[in-house]
Amino acid sequence: VIAFRERKRLIACIGVGVGLVGPTAARADVQFNGFGQVVVGSALGNNQSFPTRTTLYAYSADPSFENESLFGLQAQAPLSDSLSATAQIVASGAPNDLTPPNALYNCGAMGTSQCALSHEDFTPKFTWAYVNWTINDNLSLKAGRQRLPLYHYSDYLQVGEAYPWIRPPVSVYSSPVSNYDGVSLQGQFSAGNWFVQPQIYYGAFDGTIFTSAASFGFKLQNLTGAVFEANYADWFDFRVSYAFAWMGIHGPTVDQLTQEQAQVADAMTSQLSLAALGVDGILSNPGIQGALGAAGYTPQQIAGWMAGMQGFNTAGAAYGAIAQDSVIDHQFISYSSAGIEINKYNFVFDGEYIYQKSPGWVNSLASYYVSLGYHIGHFTPVLTYGRTDSRPGDKATDARLRSNANQAYLADTTSTAAYGAACAAIKTATTQTCSQFNAQLPNSMDNLTPAGTVVNPLTGQTGAALLYMENQILANYSNAIDDYYEFGIRYDVSRNAALKLDYTYYASPLSQTGPTGFYPYQGASHAQLLSAAFVFTF
C-alpha cells in the first residue's frame, strides 16, 4: 500500500515537474514516450565543411557526434475526457551560435574553419507544450507551443525512427524556424479508403535562430497557415500546405550591420568628407601649393586629388542606402508546398516541392527532392536527389544593394587613394603629415574612428570591411543552386530501433561572384558528408 502511494506521488511530481497537470495528477495516467538518435558525421575530402549555405549542420572533416544527436521525451496527461496536456522536451547538441573572428563577418561562405561554433550542449528545451481539446471524433484544437508544419516532415523532423533517411532531405528541410506559439485546429475524416487530415493554424514565432551563415533574432508575426493531407488505402499520401506571416530580422548581426553601415555613411558624408575637405583646404593653401610645386607636383595632380576625394560623399550616400535596404521589419513572407508519398510493392517514393517567397534581400527558395527506397527484409536502401534554388526575395532591392555596394566600393577606393596620395605629397613637400595639419581642424581624420575600419580575415587588409561583409551577404542571399545527391540505407535492428548510413554529395554548379571589384564569392563548389546514425523510440 505504501509503495503504491509512493508511486502515485512520484507520478504527480513528474506531472507537476513538467508543468502539465494540477490536482488531478495523482489519478491521471501520464503517458511517457521518447525518441532519440545518435548521429556521427564527417565531411570527407579537403577541409571543405558540409554544406555551406542552406543547412543548420556544419560538419568538418573531424567527426562530430553533437551536431545532430538528440534525445526527446514526451509526456501526455489526460485532464478530462476531452482535454489533455502534452509537453515534449528535446535535448540536442545542435549548433546554436556562430562566433566568427569578428562578429560582423558571415562565416557561411568562408567555411567554418574561420569561425567558432558553439553548441546546445544538450540543454533540454520545450519543442511542444500544448493543451489539446478533442472537440469530437473529427476535430481537435491545440493551444500552446507547437511544431510549425510548413512541410511534410516538419512536424517530426527530429523523430528519426519515422523516416528512412538520417535527416529529411536538406534541400527542403533547412528552415531554421521549427516552432510557433499559437492555436491549431486539426480535423480527421474517413471516407471509404480515404483518410483526410486538414489543419489550420495561427500564431507567432519570436526567437533567435541559427543558420550556417549567421545567428540572429527572427520574428514571424500573424503567422497563418493551412495544411491538407489525404491518404488513400495507406499507400498513397498527398499533402499541400500554405502559410504566410510578417517577418522581421533583428539581433546582433543584422543590427550591427545596419548600425555600422549607418555610422560609416554618416562618417563618410559629414565628418570624413569634412576631413577630406580639410585636406582640400590644405591643398588650396597657396603656400602649400607652392611647396608642392617646388617638390615637382603639377597643378593637375593637385586638382586630381581634390576631385578624387569628393568620392567620399558618393560612398557615404551609397552606404546609407545599403543600411536602409538591410532592414527587414514586418515584411510579408509565404511558404507553399506540395508533396506525395507512395508505399507500394516494397517501394517507397517520396517527393516534395516547396516555394518560399521572401522579402528584400532574404532569399526566396524554390526547392524540391525526390527519393526512392526499396524494402529488402530489414534493409531499406534509399536514393535521394534534391535541389535548392535561391533567388533574391525582391529583385529591385537586390539590384539596388548590388549597385550601391559597387558604387560605394569604387568611390571609397578612389577617394582613399586620392587622400593617401595627397597626404604623401604634402609630407614630401612640407615634412608635415596630414595628421599634423588635420589636428588643427575640428573634424580631423585622426579624430574619427570609422566603424568600417576592421580587418578582413581573409586578406588581412584593413578598410572596406563593410563592403566585404556586404558582399558576403549579397553572395549568400542571391542566385545560387545547391544540389544534393544522396545514398542511404536503413537497417531495422528491432521494432523500435534502426541503424542508418548515409553518403551525401553536395555541389553548387552556379558559381558566385560579387559586384565588380569585390572579393569573389568563394563558396564550396562541392562537399561530401558521410554519416551514421542509431535511432530509437521508447
Added chain:
Amino acid sequence: MNMKIRFQIAGVGALLFAGSMAAYAAGAVVVGKDSPLAAMDADQVKRVFLGRENSINGARVIVVYQKEETNRTPFETKVLGKAGPDLSAYWAKQIFTGKASAPEEVSGDAGVRAKVTSSPNAIGYVTEAGVDSTVKVIFRY
C-alpha cells in the same frame, strides 16, 4: 557474368517474396462479453487500431495491442497492412506530432482478455486459441 548476377538477385527476391507470403496464424478481434461494441468490418478494425477512429457510438474506445511478436505480427500484417518497424514508424509519427496517443500494450491473450473484460470500451486481439466465453468476437482474421 551478368546473367549470374541477375539470377542471384532474382533468387533473393523470390526468397523474400516467399517469406512475406508465409501463412500467419488466425486470430480474432475481441471485446468483453458484455461490451456494447458490435461486429466490425476489416476497414473499421484497421481505422480503430491505427488511431483514426477513436470512438464508436459516442464512446471512446481503448485499443490494446499485444507485446509478443508471435501474437502481434499476424494481426499487424493481415489486418493493419504494416507490421514491426513500419508500424513503429507510423506510431512514432502519430504520437510525437500529437495526432494520437500510444496504444496500450499488454502481455499475451490473457492480458487482452483481462483488459477487455474489465473495460467495456476496450478492444484487443487474441489468437484463435485465446478466444473463450469471457470475450465476444467482433472480427476474425
